[in-house]
Amino acid sequence: MAREITAEIISIGDELLIGQTINTNAGWMGEQLALVGIRAKRVLTISDDKREILQALTAATGDVVLITGGLGPTKDDITKHTLCEFFGMKLVRNKEVEARVVDIFVRMGRAPEDILEVNKAQADLPEGATVIPNERGTASGMWFEKEGRVYVSMPGVPYEMKAMMTATVLPALKDRFAPPTIVHRTILTTGLGESMLAKRIEAWEDSLETERIKLAYLPSPGIVKLRLSTYADSDAVGAHERVARKATELYTLIPELIFGEGEERLQNVIGRLLKDRHQTLSLAESCTGGFVSHLITTVPGSSAYYTGGVVSYANAVKMEELGIPSDMLELNGAVSQPVVEKMATGVRTALRTDWSVALSGIAGPDGGTPDKPVGTVWIAVAGPNGVQSKLVNFPGTRELVIERSALAGLNMLRKRLLENG
Amino acid sequence: MAREITAEIISIGDELLIGQTINTNAGWMGEQLALVGIRAKRVLTISDDKREILQALTAATGDVVLITGGLGPTKDDITKHTLCEFFGMKLVRNKEVEARVVDIFVRMGRAPEDILEVNKAQADLPEGATVIPNERGTASGMWFEKEGRVYVSMPGVPYEMKAMMTATVLPALKDRFAPPTIVHRTILTTGLGESMLAKRIEAWEDSLETERIKLAYLPSPGIVKLRLSTYADSDAVGAHERVARKATELYTLIPELIFGEGEERLQNVIGRLLKDRHQTLSLAESCTGGFVSHLITTVPGSSAYYTGGVVSYANAVKMEELGIPSDMLELNGAVSQPVVEKMATGVRTALRTDWSVALSGIAGPDGGTPDKPVGTVWIAVAGPNGVQSKLVNFPGTRELVIERSALAGLNMLRKRLLENG
Known part of the structure; x- marks a missing residue:
């Protein structure tokens, strides 16, 4: 097996440390590196501080060190000078890059004689570094080698960095290191928590080792992703097969x-199932307050199968828009099987759709009773073969009850769609 | 002035390194630390690997080391064992925590005898660590001290970690280190982008320096937060006054x-205004697909003023549920001033509320025309004094168009509520 190639990512910027900007670059870079078979093993985020940067460069391990940020024209961007110090290089004006910088400002409408020296200084680059062209901005990338390790410095602006990675850095790293190919597959599950799922598939999980496959559990509210990965070595076809x-x-x-x-989401799966069947959907939401409708409509083209919905927060709306008899509400309460089933059939009839989902529950934090504590949710799905309902209970915050109920409702619809061919 | 207190954040998890999960925890923690006067100077993200974790713990600097991740019940979560090794402690079953874990599963409907040993093992904690209760999950936090440095280990699940930080860790760190007091005030704006806003308040911003106040712009879609901060030194009252x-x-x-x-959000402000006035709200949403309704219902107690809404994705729903005449739709199209105004008055009448908001637009990526490109959105607010509408245009992805339209609709309602005393 080929040697594993590893990378360290150094993200530079005060804004990342105080929560002003979320570091989305590092995750994206890690993902892209994985796809070419390089494992990002550390991400270090530090401030725009010369001593911190030098210390990070000195302590960096791995075959590749990718550095982002600190290349702008303002005073607090000091990466370039610090790199010069670390590699013992001096800055020289790169005429080609200077012409490009001038050209960018001219195209933005600036007269050549009005271009600031601080902008032209972006063409001052370390003598001895390989310049990486920036298709989308004025700060060039830089490629250094020292003691067998590659260091690449790029701007922190995501869309500049991404273009540079895709066009130049990733292909060059592949050429330089010929990393082993890693085969990934991520399988999405819903309906069981992480530990119950782990118990259910324990024997299968144990059998992965003989196939040299690693398994990772990636849980989020209502969903557990299972990621399988293995090295392809010299046999990519075999790895895919395993x-x-x-x-x-x-x-x-x-x-x-x-x-x-x-990357699939439940709402995309449902959209595909409905489209395949030329069927339509409507929603009647109480405790989820429109969140299921929001999820459904995040999918581009959802108007092809999603007709609309009613958010019946007040009982009056349940009665008038969905045709729930007032004595049914009085007898059972809004959070009950008869009411949720009537919500589902009511909206399906009113909006004349093939399918409908209804949800009624107690999202909290108030409104719970000993009989029906916060997190109690009735879900119904009505379709061509009638209406079915179930009771679920999700402990947690209001936000979590809403999110998990919504996913449970979508999953119940998915199963019904599959049963109905 | 007191000595600066610094922190290092160690985020553990393979999923963070390969881009499967974006590390939002670290930024939030950095922000919260800043609010109590502690500066996060490094964030290190590493994999669920014992050697990597030990190395990170050994190399950690600063007064405080906050560690998240790797506390789940499955095999790949190894933080707890590694902490024991680092601090020379052994795991012992904490009976109190075990009882809490059992209680959580019982409340979820699991029989006590069916609770897995792997879940109970979440109560095995390092002897000598101070246990930090987890209000929202089964993995406890742990507080260690070694050579004057505080180490805190917390779960990686954001809503568990956040509750733990707020309830226990931040107050305890304030007690332990008495960091210099920083006075903050964050003012929330909507309606102008960051650079336009900066230009508008340029002179005011320049005047902050003489008061030793720092200003940070914290932009997110549709909203720019302005954070003022200053050191209190020995004069907290004076700092608040400045x-x-x-x-x-x-x-x-x-x-x-x-x-x-x-931390206020537009929907909370609106909720307060409606409650104060004993008035009610309904919604008619097309392009936002239920997202405004979702935002309104994220507020606990919103059922006091939110009656409900109609998501009219298909034109038939606009006609039947909201009473839009079919010739009006044909003549003007669904994304038009007459239709959005009729949606607002229609839902207000049908649901008998004091106020209503309606939105109709093109969220994209398809459906745009030269006349009405993607991002074209009509918004109407109907109330006791009649209906008003406006046309907005938000460039961007489908997600961004939905989010910014929703905020614009809520803000329009807020202004109308204020005008009506």
């Missing part, structure tokens, strides 16, 4: 829990 | 742009 074999076993083991793979 | 004086000037300068302070 992963595919284990994935197939998993599909056999927990068919009802798997709703998709990779 | 900040208050400048804040008052800002309120005079841009009254129409300010909607609140601190």
Whole structure:
């Protein structure tokens, strides 16, 4: 097996440390590196401070060190000078880059004689570094080598950095290190928490080792992602087969829990199922307050199958818009099986759709009773074969009750759609 | 002035390094630390690997080391064992924590005898560490001290970590280190982008220096937060007065742009205004697909003033549920002033509320025309004094168009509520 190639990412910028900007660059870079077989093993975020930067460069390990940030024209951007000090290089004006910088400002409408020296100084680059062109801005990237290690400095602006990585850095790293290929597959599950799921698939998980496959659990509210990964070594086809074999076993083991793979979301899966069937959907939401509708409409093109919905927060709306009899509400309460089923059939009839989902529950923090504590939620799905409902209970904050109820409702609809071919 | 107190944040998790999860915890923690006068100077992200974790703990600097992640019940979560090794402690079952874990599962409907050993093992904690209760989950936090440095280990799940930080860790750090007091005030604006806003308040911003006040712009879609901060030194009252004086000037300068302070959100401000007036609200949403309704119902107690809403994705719903005449739709299209105004008055009448907001637009990525490009959105607010509408245009992704339209609709309602005393 080829040697593992590792990378360290150094993100420079005070704004990242005080929560002003979320460091989305590092995750993206880690993902891109993984796709070419390089493992990001550390991300270090530090401030725009010369001593901190020098210390980080000195302590950096791995084959590749990717540095972002601190290349702007303002005073607090000091990465370039610090790199010069670290590599023992001096800055020289790069005429080609200077012409490009001038050209950018001229195209923005600045007269050549009005271009500030501080902007032209962006063409001052360390003598001995390889310049990486910036297609989208004035700060060039820089490629250094020292004692077998590659250091790449890039701007922190995500869309400049991403273009530079894609066009130049990733291909150059592949050429330089010929890293082993890693095969990934991420299987998405819903309906069981992380520990119950782990118990359910324990034997399967134990069997992964002989196939040299690693498994990671990636939980988020209502969803657990299972990521399988393995090195391809010299046999990429074999690695894909090993992963595919284990994935197939998993599909056999927990068919009802798997709703998709990779970046898919439940609402996209449902959208595809509805489109395939030329069917439509409506919603009646109480405790989720429009969140299911929001999820459905995040999908581009959802107007092809989503007709609309009613958010029936007040009982009057449940009665008038959804046709719930007032004695049914009085007898059972709004959070009850008869009411949620009537909500589902009521909206399905009113909006003349093939399918509908209804939710009624207690999102909290107030409104709970000993009988129906916060987190009690009734969910109903109505369709061509009638209406079905179930009671769920999700402990947690108002936000979590809403989120998990919504996912449970979407998952119940997904299963019904699959049962109905 | 007191000595500066510094912190290092160590985020543990493979999912953070390969871009599967964005590390939002670290930025939030840095922001919260800054609010109590502690400066986060490094964030280190590493994988769930014992050697990496030990190395990070050994190399950590600063007065405080905050560690998140790797406390889950599954096999790949190894932080706890590694902490034991680093501090030379052994794990012992904490009976109190075990009882809490059991209680959580019982409340979720699990029989006590069915609770897995792997879940109970969450109560195995390092002997000698101070246990930090987890109000929202089964993994406890741990507080260690070694050679004058404080180490705190917390779960990586953001809502568990945040509750732990707020309730226990931040107050304890303040007690332990008595960092210099920083006076903050965050003023929330909407309606102008960051650079336009900066130009508008340029002279005021220049005047902050003489008062030793720092200003930070914290932009997010549709909202720019302005954070004023100053060291209190030995004069906390004077510092509050300096900040208050400048804040008052800002309120005079841009009254129409300010909607609140601190952690307030537009939907909370609106909730308060409606409650004060004993008035009610309904919604008719097209392009925002239920997102405004979702925002309104994230506020606990919103059922006191929010009656409900209609998501009219299909034209048929606009006609039948909201009473839009079909010739009006044909003549003007769904994204038009007459239709959005009729949506607002229609839902206000149908749901018998004092106020209503309606939105109709093109969220994209498809559906745009030269006349009405993606991002074109009509917004109407109907109330006791009639209906008003306006046309806005937000460039960007589908997600951004939805988010910014929703905020613009809420802000329009807020202004109308204020005009109507």
